[in-house]
Amino acid sequence: MLKEVGLEQVYLACGSTDLRKSIDGLAVLVKEGFSLDPFSRCLFVFCNRKRDKLKILQWEHNGFWLHYRRLEKGKFLWPDKGCAQTVTVVSRRELRWLLDGLSLQQRQAHPEVTARTIL
Numbered sequence: 001m002l003k004e005v006g007l008e009q010v011y012l013a014c015g016s017t018d019l020r021k022s023i024d025g026l027a028v029l030v031k032e033g034f035s036l037d038p039f040s041r042c043l044f045v046f047c048n049r050k051r052d053k054l055k056i057l058q059w060e061h062n063g064f065w066l067h068y069r070r071l072e073k074g075k076f077l078w079p080d081k082g083c084a085q086t087v088t089v090v091s092r093r094e095l096r097w098l099l100d101g102l103s104l105q106q107r108q109a110h111p112e113v114t115a116r117t118i119l
Contacts, residue, residue: 009042010095011087014079016049023064026057034087038064045095051075054099069099077103 011034021029026046027038038044044057052075056067076098079088094104 006041007043007092008040010090010092011036011042011044012079012090012095012098013044013046014086014088016051016078017046017055019046019048019053019055021046021055023057023066026055026066027064030057036087043095045098047076047078051078071101074101076101079104 026044030036030038030044038057039059046055047053052071054069054076058065058067090104097104
């Protein structure tokens with residue numbers, strides 16, 4: 001199960017990633033390719049070229065989690081290499097949209113509300 005408690009950021013690797021890479025290969029990609037810390041309290045999300053498989057790298061306490069998702073039908077609506085950088089930051093809500101097969105830009109979604117007071 002994906003733990004989101006204490007999560008700081010969610011990073012998506014734009015374009016496709018060779019998902020033959022396992023924990024060590026993806027951690028090196030995060031550190032050297034994206035100049036980010038793979039041991040931070042973040043999720044690093046990668047998608048294959050066919051857009052039907054995902055891997056999520058996550059550090060927790062004393063080891064890495066490697067989450068894997070394969071779609072039997074359909075494709076993830078993944079940002080391509082055409083975006084300005086090789087990695088993009090998304091919210092947990094946007095990650096859920098991607099995992100559910102939706103795009104990052106949901107015009108029909110309710111706007112996020114930050115409640116400040118209770119009446």
